[in-house]
Amino acid sequence: MEILEGILTRRSIRRYTCERVPDEMIMHILEAGMYAPSAVNRQPWHFIVIRSKETFRQIMKIHPYAGMLESADVAFLVCGDTKLEHGPGYWVVDCSAATQNMLLAIHGLGLGGVWVGIHPREQRKEAMRQIFGLPENIQPAALIACGRPAESKPHPQRFRKEKIHWEIW
């Protein structure tokens, strides 16, 4: 799939078949995250790969919009490292770029995925810290649910001319 086509056809997929995502694909998705740009190339990220159904259940208990984990085969928790980031607040930017790379890789591999928001909701962050035993310098940024897609979605119209400004606001 071409890059531009992939960017335009990626959708948030929340229903998955029971088919397993091969380990090799999981490594490709992680690699895609690691090739995101980051401020001063600090790569202030970590990735937790989750396949435990018990952990999925724990997350669904504390996160109001994580119901898609019911059918997900794998999930990724993208975390920022405040000891590695270029300066305060950069981990949010860098981890968001990494998350987007991973979602595009998932789509490019023929899988389906969705960005489940963690940061900037403090309550969700604290719950994730407890579930995964995160050290103080590790900030949970985003969760990605992933599996073989069991739904397809139409192409939306998201191009908005009024969002474009020329030379000045």
Added chain:
Amino acid sequence: MEILEGILTRRSIRRYTCERVPDEMIMHILEAGMYAPSAVNRQPWHFIVIRSKETFRQIMKIHPYAGMLESADVAFLVCGDTKLEHGPGYWVVDCSAATQNMLLAIHGLGLGGVWVGIHPREQRKEAMRQIFGLPENIQPAALIACGRPAESKPHPQRFRKEKIHWEIW
């Protein structure tokens, strides 16, 4: 170019030829940004397209790492809208995903681009607000410099096994 290949081969390109980037490509890059996911699909972004050499000079005066604008043909200022975002702090996440989509589109089109950090540096944000006359609810997130590449870079090794954690930290 395939998505996965594009993700892995994208590099920060800071030297450009004097060749013009066609308007059609600029629209593709903007469209890529608009197709990023955003919390609750709020699409809390705006894009300023900059081609004025005078504006490039103003930015280079206030930004210590914007020297590549010297040879850039076009630049994009990605901005967040605090009136549109899902909740406080979401615009940073959403605009970072949009910026990454745009960088991948630039690469996919055979152009070169680089992410010039604005947020979270308050001084740079204030200077951009003044240069572009941004309203109070509009937050400058990132600048992208772009042009026909006049440099190529080797493929780095960024895959780090130690960044991957299984099931728990």
